[in-house]
Amino acid sequence: MVLADRTAVLFLGVAAGVAIGLSFAYGGHPWPDTAAIDEGVPAIVPPAKGPGAEPALPATGGRGPATAAVTLPDHSSSAAIDCSMPFQQQLLDTLAGGGKVRVGVFGDSFGDGLWSALYRQLPAKANYQVVKYSQQSTGFTRYASLNIEEHTAQQLAADGPVDIAVISFGANDTQGVWAGGKAARLLSPEWKRVIGERIDGLVNLLRARGAMVYWVGLPKMRKDSFDADISAMNAFYADRMRALNVPFIDTAPLSVDENGAYAPYLPDGPEKKRTLIRANDGIHMSMTGYVRITRGLAERIRNYVDTARRSVAEGAVPAAGQAGVS
Secondary structure, eight states: OOOOOHHHHTHHHHHHHHHHHHTTSGGGOOOOSSOOOOOOOOEEEOOSSOTTOOOOOOOOTTOOBOSOOOOOSSSOHHHHHHHHSOOBHHHHHHHHTTOOEEEEEEESHHHHHHHHHHHHHSOGGGTEEEEEOOOTTOOTTOTTTOOHHHHHHHHHHHHOOOSEEEEEOOTTOSSOEEETTEEEOTTSHHHHHHHHHHHHHHHHHHHHTTOEEEEEOOOOOSSHHHHHHHHHHHHHHHHHHHHHTOOEEEOGGGGBOTTSOBOSEEEETTTTEEEEOBOTTSSSBOHHHHHHHHHHHHHHHHHHHHHHHHHHHHTOSOOTTOOOOO
C-alpha cells in the first residue's frame, strides 16, 4: 500500500493560505525570495530539570557550553529557564566576534512555514541569519527515502554550524515504521523506540555542533481522527524533549478558539482583529498564522541571545575558545 504524503497532497492548499495570509501581514513589505510554505506552533513546556540544571550533552570536541550561566531578571519564566542553562560556546563565539546569530530551521513542510515566520521576526538588521534547512515530504518514519540525521550532518558540514536550531517534524509521521524486519504501528512501544532513537540522534547531532535546540509541536488539526494522532504524537515529542532537556513549544493553544476547538479565524494582532490563520487544507497555517504561533518563540530566542550578549560584554562567561567541555 502506498502511503500518501500529506504535505505533498496539501501543497496547493497551503499556497492558497499563504497568498491570503500575505494580505494581512507586514503591510505589503516584500516577502523573502526563497519559497516557503507551512506549519507552525507555541505554549511552552519547560525542560524537566530546574533552573541551573545542565542539558545532557554528548562530547563536543572542545565546543561544549560555557560553564557560567546568567538568569534573566525580567522576562518570562520559560525564557529564564533557557538562560539559566549554560550558554553554548558556539553562540558565545559568534557574539564575541560580532557575527550574525545563525538560526537553523529543520523539519518538513511545517518547518518551511516556521522558517518564513522567523525570517521576518529575526531580521538581518537585528544581526540574525535565519536559514532554511527544512525539506518537504520528510519525517522520522521515512528514513528509507531520507535519513534526517545523516542529511542534517551533510547540511552543517557544507554550511557550517548554527547557533540556534528550531526543529519541527510530524505531519508525515502518523504511520507505522519498519523495524527489525516487521512493521511497528504508530505509537506502539517499538515505534516509540525507533523514532525516539532517531529524534535523540538529531538533537544530539545539533548540540554536538554547538546549537541551542528548540522543538516546535504541531497545531490543532481540523479532521478529528488526524488531530487525535497528532495530539498523541505531540505528547510523545514533548516527553522526549523533557528527557533531553530541550524546550518544547506547544502550538496547539494558539490555534484554537475559546472552547479549544479548531478555528480557521482567530483574533490576532494588537487590535485583535478576526484574522485567517489557517490554510484551507485544515492542517497548515496561513502566513499570518505562522507568525502568530512563532511570536513567543521569536521573543524567547531574542531574550536568550540578548542575555548571552550581555554576559559576553560583562565578562560573565569564559572568553571565546576558553570554555571547557562539560
